[in-house]
Amino acid sequence: MKYYPLSFLTTILERRKLVYSMARREVSSKYVGSAFGIVWAVAQPLVMISVFWFIFSIGFRVSPRNDVPFVVWLAAGMAPWFAFADIMNLATSAVISNGNLIKKTFFPSEILPVIRAVSGLFSHLIFVTIVLCLIGLMQMEISFYFFQSLYYLCCLFFLALGLSWTFASLTVFLRDIRHMVAIVMQVGFWATPIFWDINMMSGTVQKILKLNPVYYIIQGYRESFIYFTPFWHHPVYTLYFWGVTSLLFLGGMFVFARLKPQFPDVL
Amino acid sequence: MSGVQEEENDNEIMTSSPVTHIISTHQVGKTFKLYKKRVDRLKETFLPWVNNLHRPFQALTDVSFEVVRGETIGIIGRNGSGKSTLLQIICGIMQPSKGTIAVDGRISALLELGAGFNPEYSGRDNVYFNGSILGLSKEEITAKLPEIEAFADIGPFIDQPVKTYSSGMYVRLAFSVAINVEPDILIVDEALSVGDALFQSKCFAKFREFQEQGVTILFVTHSMDLVTRYCQKALMLNDGKAVAYGNAKEVVDIYNRTIVRCENSNGPTDSVSSEDAKEQIENLTGSTQQNDSEGVAFxxxxxxxxxxxxxxxxxxxxxxxxxxxxxxxxxxxxxxxxxxxxxxxxxxxxxxxxxxxxxxxxxxxxxxxxxxxxxxxxxxxxxxxxxxxxxxxxxxxxxxxxxxxxxxxxxxxxxxxxxxxxxxxxxxxxSDKQSVGMFDLGSHITVNLLDE
CATH class of the missing domain: 2.70.50.60 (abc- transporter (atp binding component) like domain)
Structure with a gap:
């Protein structure tokens, strides 16, 4: 038996319309039946940002850093994290919740995590819009560096997709993965420098914290929206990120391809 | 295509030209690995030194048969004989553990009622969804939608969520989609039995139309009558083995024979061993007049x-x-x-x-x-x-x-x-005769033209 991971990519390209329409379905099915629909999609991140801003800005009296309003700095860091955590949590159930499709129709199951990832981008888009609104509200500088966030979005997508393939396929055989991922994401939110500054830590701890590839993206979002630093200013970290991401991506494809033939037997 | 007609009644088509054989399977086998725990499956998949955690279950053994373009094949066998597994393998949903399978054409399969339907969405949305899974573009589906709606005949329900459908409406819409995507091969697994008589007759009329267009049809049924009436050939599975393949009427006879044998030798049990079936076939090919005492199938x-x-x-x-x-x-x-x-x-x-x-x-x-x-x-x-x-x-x-x-x-x-x-x-x-109702009064009909 041979598996060609590349065939994953060609399938995704060939079935991109299906991916798009299924992702759209997933987004709309989240809000189908609720009277306010899209309002909830905006309300949720808005409330989340407000709560964190309130706790840290008012409660703990965290002062603005380098003249950057804390709320913008916080939101810019939260945006990629929540997209990542969202996709991870959705991905674990990507395959098991489509058992009917896999067992009874000829369906390329490798696109299921892709669909979840794409549908996760919708709420991310709203989150980023809120960040931009905050920047406008605070009358902060506007720059072409904003577009650099697209590069980091790409980074986010590849990192999330590789892990999605792994988790989505493993969950089929080990349902516990779902809960494990949920807990890791909870812990990850606190352990990743999102609402606290990495510079608070000593040099060694900083190095350890930077091993988390998600931090590369969080830092990147802040550099794109606030500090206007190009990504090639830290080439080693960029290389490290892509090294890890490529490994996770290829590993995810390998695991998924290895387990895919057994899906119909188990689902 | 002229040679195809001559070959059709030949049970042993050994040529393997890709033009004539739209489906050919060669010694296809499927072994399911049964595990006590799901984790064991993971261990076996990723740890090369672990390979003894499963219990094998042989669902299909050495199934070889070939289907000529445009034929209608009935697949028969008792519950658990491997029919659904075979169809899943032909559809590409499952990989065979052994052997090879070649399919040359677009398959439209109706394996289970409402597979690929999202109950929350309207019938119309589901038609688009189903179509896009089959690889059709939005425009293509839009073009076919009137036809699909007309055949399904569910009226305004097309805009209702399919969770509100009766099972009859479900199967009508699903079947309507399956036949309207211009398949080369149509695969139907028992689903049709849900529809009412009128819809069934509509489906079989469509089957006839498909047969004329050269569409290959594979269908699983427990109704021997449908097999003898609509299929040129039948494949009989027993315990995962293809025990008979050929002329539909002959295979149905073998099927019924094995049931009788089972009744007579094993008493009221629900399993025919394939040794029994094999023996039956050998008897049949030897002489059709043997074993008269067995009686007919029930x-x-x-x-x-x-x-x-x-x-x-x-x-x-x-x-x-x-x-x-x-x-x-x-x-x-x-x-x-x-x-x-x-x-x-x-x-x-x-x-x-x-x-x-x-x-x-x-x-x-x-x-x-x-x-x-x-x-x-x-x-x-x-x-x-x-x-x-x-x-x-x-x-x-x-x-x-x-x-x-x-x-x-x-x-x-x-x-x-x-x-x-x-x-x-x-x-x-x-029956090879069309009729209405349950009973035949044996009417003798005369028609006289009256010209006064």
Missing amino acids: LRNEDENRYGNGQAEIIDVGIQSLNSVSQHTIVHGQRYRFWIKVRFQQDCQQPVYAYTIKDVKGFDISGTNTHYQEIDTGEVKAGQVVEVHFDQDMMLNSGSYLMSFGCAGFVDGTYTVFDRRYDLVTFEVV
């Missing part, structure tokens, strides 16, 4: 409803063909004998022997007894065994029927049931 019902005071006992029943059109299949219009053997525990004067035939919905269709027909059944002593024959032409139309037998009598002037066995056997009538 199934003994395990859930029979039996009561009586036990004064007499129906110990055996059977159906036998009285002319030799088919020894094992009940063919409409032929003559058949229902027989029962009754053992008496007590002496009895003028016992009454009876049978009743019901349709599967439980409606009485026909029946009689020796009392109604004023037959002198004489006196029977305790310990004696009586065999009763009911001989008649089978005027029932094609379909499945349930049969009950009874033995009763007058004890001290009261009518007493000795042994009544309701729904003891089921049998199926096949």
Whole structure:
């Protein structure tokens, strides 16, 4: 038996319309039946940002850093994290919740995590819009560096997709993965420098914290929206990120391809 | 394509030109690995030194057959014989563990009711969704939508969520999508039985149309009548082995034969070993006239409803063909004998022997007894065994029927049931003649042109 991971990519390209329409379905099915629909999609991140801003800005009296309003700095860091955590949590159930499709129709199951990832981008888009609104509200500088966030979005997508393939396929055989991922994401939110500054830590701890590839993206979002630093200013970290991401991506494809033939037997 | 017609009735097509064979499987086998825990499966997949955690289950063994473009194939076999697994492999949903399979064309499959339907979405949305899974663009589906709607005939329900559909509406819409995506191969797994008679006839009319267009149809059914009527060929599976493949009528006969053999040798069990089946086929190919005593096909019902005071006992029943059109299949219009053997525990004067035939919905269709027909059944002593024959032409139309037998009598002037066995056997009538309803009055029709 041979598996060609590349065939994953060609399938995704060939079935991109299906991916798009299924992702759209997933987004709309989240809000189908609720009277306010899209309002909830905006309300949720808005409330989340407000709560964190309130706790840290008012409660703990965290002062603005380098003249950057804390709320913008916080939101810019939260945006990629929540997209990542969202996709991870959705991905674990990507395959098991489509058992009917896999067992009874000829369906390329490798696109299921892709669909979840794409549908996760919708709420991310709203989150980023809120960040931009905050920047406008605070009358902060506007720059072409904003577009650099697209590069980091790409980074986010590849990192999330590789892990999605792994988790989505493993969950089929080990349902516990779902809960494990949920807990890791909870812990990850606190352990990743999102609402606290990495510079608070000593040099060694900083190095350890930077091993988390998600931090590369969080830092990147802040550099794109606030500090206007190009990504090639830290080439080693960029290389490290892509090294890890490529490994996770290829590993995810390998695991998924290895387990895919057994899906119909188990689902 | 001229050569295809000649080859069609040949069971052993050995050429392998990709043009003529739209499906060819070569020694396809499927072994399911059964694990105690799901984690064991992961261990075996990723740890090269672990490979003994599973128990193998052989679902298919060495299935080889070839399908010529445009043929309609019936796939028959008892529950658990591997039919669905085979279809899943042909569709590409499952990988065979052994052997190769080549399919040359677009497959449209209706494997389960509403597979690929999202219950929250409207029928229309689901049509688009289903179509896009099959690789159609939005424009293509939009173009086909009127036709799909017309065939499904569910009216304004097309805009309702499919969770509100009845199962009949479900299957109508699903089937309508499946046939309107211009498949080269249409695969239908029993789903059709959900639709009502009108819809079914519409589907079979569509089958005919497809046959003319050269679309290949594979369908699984338990109705031998549908197989003989619509299929050129049939594939019979038993215990995961292809025990017979060829002319539909012959395979149906083999199928019915194995059921009879099972009834006679193993009693009322629900499994035919494939050794039995193989033997049957060898017998059949050797001489069709052997084993006349086996009688025709019927199934003994395990859930029979039996009561009586036990004064007499129906110990055996059977159906036998009285002319030799088919020894094992009940063919409409032929003559058949229902027989029962009754053992008496007590002496009895003028016992009454009876049978009743019901349709599967439980409606009485026909029946009689020796009392109604004023037959002198004489006196029977305790310990004696009586065999009763009911001989008649089978005027029932094609379909499945349930049969009950009874033995009763007058004890001290009261009518007493000795042994009544309701729904003891089921049998199926096949017919090559179209007709309406359950019963054929054997009408003789004359048409005269009147010109005055």
